[in-house]
Amino acid sequence: MIAIRQRPAGRGPRNLRNRGGVTEPTHEADARLSAIEAGLCRVPGVELRGATVGDAELDRHLRATHRDPYLRELERRCAALDGEQQDFDHDLSCPGIELDTPLVRETVALAREGTRTALSAVAALADAPLRAAYALCRPPGHHAGPSWLGGYCIYNHAAACVAALRARGFRRVAVLDFDFHFGNGTAAILADDPEAWMLSVHCDTERAFPYVPEPRHPRLQTIAFREPPSEADYLDAIAQLREAVRRCGSEALVVSVGFDGIAGDPHGGWKLTPEVFRGVGSCLAEIDLPQCWVQEGGYALDRVGACAKHLAEGFLTTRQGRMRAAGEGDA
Numbered sequence: 001m002i003a004i005r006q007r008p009a010g011r012g013p014r015n016l017r018n019r020g021g022v023t024e025p026t027h028e029a030d031a032r033l034s035a036i037e038a039g040l041c042r043v044p045g046v047e048l049r050g051a052t053v054g055d056a057e058l059d060r061h062l063r064a065t066h067r068d069p070y071l072r073e074l075e076r077r078c079a080a081l082d083g084e085q086q087d088f089d090h091d092l093s094c095p096g097i098e099l100d101t102p103l104v105r106e107t108v109a110l111a112r113e114g115t116r117t118a119l120s121a122v123a124a125l126a127d128a129p130l131r132a133a134y135a136l137c138r139p140p141g142h143h144a145g146p147s148w149l150g151g152y153c154i155y156n157h158a159a160a161c162v163a164a165l166r167a168r169g170f171r172r173v174a175v176l177d178f179d180f181h182f183g184n185g186t187a188a189i190l191a192d193d194p195e196a197w198m199l200s201v202h203c204d205t206e207r208a209f210p211y212v213p214e215p216r217h218p219r220l221q222t223i224a225f226r227e228p229p230s231e232a233d234y235l236d237a238i239a240q241l242r243e244a245v246r247r248c249g250s251e252a253l254v255v256s257v258g259f260d261g262i263a264g265d266p267h268g269g270w271k272l273t274p275e276v277f278r279g280v281g282s283c284l285a286e287i288d289l290p291q292c293w294v295q296e297g298g299y300a301l302d303r304v305g306a307c308a309k310h311l312a313e314g315f316l317t318t319r320q321g322r323m324r325a326a327g328e329g330d331a
């Protein structure tokens, strides 16, 4: 499988958050991607590549994902900030959800590189071994909606990948999201798309961000845990989503990868171990579709590398075995 490395963007700022009027630094930083990449480099069969998608293609898919006034306002506000300034006064948060993500001068540049990385994973599917590519992107994207940001997310990489897959001829696309948090932005962007499904397992949305009731629409299927799930229950939920992907007749799959369900994650609350992702990867490998994986959350810096390693190993081992059994060789 191909893994796409993100290009540097300025200082690659560490994300901040606002808690009750107090600004604090967070673990949403370049170190996350370095740790995940280090874990993946230990897996035979993972090939690292740089991001390849140019600005014109990036802009086209961002405009297909977000509303123009939102894109313009983000750019205007970030360009107006000086070095260390933070903009907490913007009105770009999702209505009804507390403003938690400030803008800094580099916010747009960093988010653009995140989406460029994700779109480059879609582009890499054309010749990717095992028809899978993994975008090592930050900040995460799945809380960013049509015209709002939140939870560190500025641009929605997963939804942009849906647009890019469409442009490459995949009509019906499913997004499978296993981040600890619900991808409210992805759900909102895809709600009006009759050929896009969203399948998600997450912590109850009123107990964890975004702290609002879960939305409903006909192509949104979710499994929400009110209490921390056992590993068996979590893997059973993933298997249910795998079946939902099969039933919806999807032609390609976008996976929103989140590692914040493991014990010790500063934004989580569950007690999964990194080893559980071997089972998740194996389950994904049983979905016989081209797959573009997009990094969402996961903030336990000493463990996200192990999560990525287990996920990729589970996927590669199972998919290689299935292809050998089908007489297709290892390619």
Ligand SMILES: [Zn+2]
Pocket (backbone or CB within 6 Å): 179, 180, 181, 258, 260, 267, 296, 297, 298
């Ligand atoms: Zn998350």
